[in-house]
Amino acid sequence: MRWIGQTNVLSIRPYRSEDRDGLFKIATDTAFFGEPIEIYLEDRRIFLDGFYAYYTDYEPEHSWVATANDEVVGFLTGCVDSARKDKIVNKHINPRILLRLLTGYYRVGPKARRYLWRMWKSRRKHLYPSVNLEEYPAHLHINVDKKWRGNGIGIRLMKVYLDQLTYLKVSGVHLGTSSENLAACQLYEKLGFQLIGEKPSIMWEGIVDHPVQSRAYAMKLTAYEYSPSLK
Numbered sequence: 001m002r003w004i005g006q007t008n009v010l011s012i013r014p015y016r017s018e019d020r021d022g023l024f025k026i027a028t029d030t031a032f033f034g035e036p037i038e039i040y041l042e043d044r045r046i047f048l049d050g051f052y053a054y055y056t057d058y059e060p061e062h063s064w065v066a067t068a069n070d071e072v073v074g075f076l077t078g079c080v081d082s083a084r085k086d087k088i089v090n091k092h093i094n095p096r097i098l099l100r101l102l103t104g105y106y107r108v109g110p111k112a113r114r115y116l117w118r119m120w121k122s123r124r125k126h127l128y129p130s131v132n133l134e135e136y137p138a139h140l141h142i143n144v145d146k147k148w149r150g151n152g153i154g155i156r157l158m159k160v161y162l163d164q165l166t167y168l169k170v171s172g173v174h175l176g177t178s179s180e181n182l183a184a185c186q187l188y189e190k191l192g193f194q195l196i197g198e199k200p201s202i203m204w205e206g207i208v209d210h211p212v213q214s215r216a217y218a219m220k221l222t223a224y225e226y227s228p229s230l231k
Contacts, residue, residue, distance in 0.1 A: 015063035022072030129197025129216035136172035
């Protein structure tokens, strides 16, 4: 899929192994509601190992990138079986992260300690909206380079992934976001996702000066029908 954006030819294509560094850079450059992750983590590797290594290393066939002149300017990482992903993460990825934390591989400062504590506390108190994985087994993460927003990249990445899931006969798909990502929430709703859960988040206490809600959106893929008017 190719189109003209700004003065460059933009393309959507399947993820390749050589896209990993570009994907990771965008993921961390936009991890704080579109801003760099250093606002709440000193070492980008903690976030990348915990949130993105699964998609690039274990399920790359369901990820997509947007490129401009061969540079990655946006991406979507996908998973068709969230329950299987959780098993792999718990068996292979989390133990590696724990070992790296204990051996000093990561640079762990006060920001990271607060972040990891809030994450543990959020999981312990079930502060993330629950999702029925039998109804919505697939999920996704999507990000676009700040300089390239407004070119329709996000909606095109979503379209090719939803088309892929439909072709694979996956029953439903979900995603997690927050009330702070207003533009993203509007995009999901435009595509037909429904808000299925919302809970107060403690992840951004002391960083954001107002309440933030964790949100879960989902869609049954039997109801998905992409409209050409979605540009």
